[in-house]
Amino acid sequence: MNSKRIGFIGLGLIGGSIARAIRRCFPSSEILAYDTDRDSLSLAMADGIIDYACTKIDEHYGTCDYIFLCTPVSYNSGYLSSLKEILRPGCILTDVGSVKTDIHLKIIELGLEANFIGGHPMAGSEKTGFSNSTAHLVENAYYVLTPSAKVPDEAVQRMREMVAAIGAIPIILGYQEHDYITASVSHLPHIIAASLVNLIKVSDSEDGLMKTIAAGGFKDITRIASSSPVMWQQICLTNGENISRILGDYIDYLGAIRQALDSGNQSELYDLFYTAREYRNSIPNASLGPIKKVFAVYCDIIDEAGGIATIATILASNNISIKNIGIIHNREFEEGVLRIEFYEEDPSLKAVELLRKYRYTVYER
Numbered sequence: 001m002n003s004k005r006i007g008f009i010g011l012g013l014i015g016g017s018i019a020r021a022i023r024r025c026f027p028s029s030e031i032l033a034y035d036t037d038r039d040s041l042s043l044a045m046a047d048g049i050i051d052y053a054c055t056k057i058d059e060h061y062g063t064c065d066y067i068f069l070c071t072p073v074s075y076n077s078g079y080l081s082s083l084k085e086i087l088r089p090g091c092i093l094t095d096v097g098s099v100k101t102d103i104h105l106k107i108i109e110l111g112l113e114a115n116f117i118g119g120h121p122m123a124g125s126e127k128t129g130f131s132n133s134t135a136h137l138v139e140n141a142y143y144v145l146t147p148s149a150k151v152p153d154e155a156v157q158r159m160r161e162m163v164a165a166i167g168a169i170p171i172i173l174g175y176q177e178h179d180y181i182t183a184s185v186s187h188l189p190h191i192i193a194a195s196l197v198n199l200i201k202v203s204d205s206e207d208g209l210m211k212t213i214a215a216g217g218f219k220d221i222t223r224i225a226s227s228s229p230v231m232w233q234q235i236c237l238t239n240g241e242n243i244s245r246i247l248g249d250y251i252d253y254l255g256a257i258r259q260a261l262d263s264g265n266q267s268e269l270y271d272l273f274y275t276a277r278e279y280r281n282s283i284p285n286a287s288l289g290p291i292k293k294v295f296a297v298y299c300d301i302i303d304e305a306g307g308i309a310t311i312a313t314i315l316a317s318n319n320i321s322i323k324n325i326g327i328i329h330n331r332e333f334e335e336g337v338l339r340i341e342f343y344e345e346d347p348s349l350k351a352v353e354l355l356r357k358y359r360y361t362v363y364e365r
């Protein structure tokens, strides 16, 4: 697979991350990309991730063995008719969009089923753009593939191998089943996070006290409210039916919770939290699933210049990579603590041990 030619349309968080992973696994592959944001392309060229930055969808795409559509879902579908004109026989056309039925229907309309293998890495974040992309973003994450029966087995096998090569776990689903599942475990949570944040925005006092003292729980469940508005607008518009159905169930459930509150129903309120805790705790911890586990530790630091740099140096000199670092203030840590996030569990555990050895006070949550 080393000498393959791979084209990207959209080189943001996901496109950029997949391109980086392919560059790492297949250093001699030729990668070309088009993005409306020229800066992403320049950055990718400078990083050696792509070999060629296209100014439009031109004949170069006709020489590709794989084409990854990595823009917001409706824009991906918008490229299909021009790609149909230039696609090479045997080219695997794939996408990374969060909704699959909408693009499959357009693929059927255009007669491109034999080439198209819908894709969806169940990994990502609230961040956007090539500058946030990493070669390990999709590692250990499920990567859904939705080939129709018209795709040759050999092509499905090639795509599975590509997904596995970049460290993800391929899983084959029907496109409709995919959209019902993701409406529940990904799209609804994003609506809940965004609406909760907006509710707090309008409920807060003028001095913004709610925002100031918001605790870890609020921040944990609303992180994804910082996601791309255009991406989520397009997901809602293309998977509206499924999302509306599960949102209706959720609204009914909230109504029942409200009744339990109003009537002081002790057992129902206990059950709400007990059942949720049991089920939540049964979700595997490793980064399998749309919500990756966060490996973070909290550490008291002396309020002096260089405090953060000292800790960063201790960790770096022990080969521990930091994903994110910064001071946080909330109700649990009134004085403010340093929050250090890691990519994996193992380095996070090593960091705790190391920082304690250096006599820092470390909290694991």
Ligand SMILES: NC(=O)C1=CN([C@@H]2O[C@H](COP(=O)(O)OP(=O)(O)OC[C@H]3O[C@@H](n4cnc5c(N)ncnc54)[C@H](O)[C@@H]3O)[C@@H](O)[C@H]2O)C=CC1
Pocket (backbone or CB within 6 Å): 009, 010, 011, 012, 013, 014, 015, 034, 035, 036, 037, 040, 070, 071, 072, 073, 075, 076, 096, 097, 098, 099, 120, 121, 122, 123, 124, 125, 126, 127, 128, 129, 130, 228, 231, 235
């Ligand atoms: N953000 C996430 O966590 C995940 C996103 N996805 C899917 O991945 C796709 C891309 O999302 P991200 O990479 O997160 O977004 P992003 O905003 O980081 O990247 C999108 C890229 O597409 C470019 N773009 C936008 N419109 C374009 C157009 N018409 N033509 C060419 N380029 C265009 C943007 O300049 C940007 O570089 C979406 O379809 C989304 O549903 C899938 C899994 C996870």
Ligand SMILES: O=C(O)C(=O)Cc1ccc(O)cc1
Pocket (backbone or CB within 6 Å): 097, 098, 121, 122, 123, 124, 125, 126, 186, 224, 290, 291, 292
């Ligand atoms: O940031 C998170 O936890 C996500 O849930 C990321 C995400 C966003 C969209 C997807 O289609 C899949 C994953």
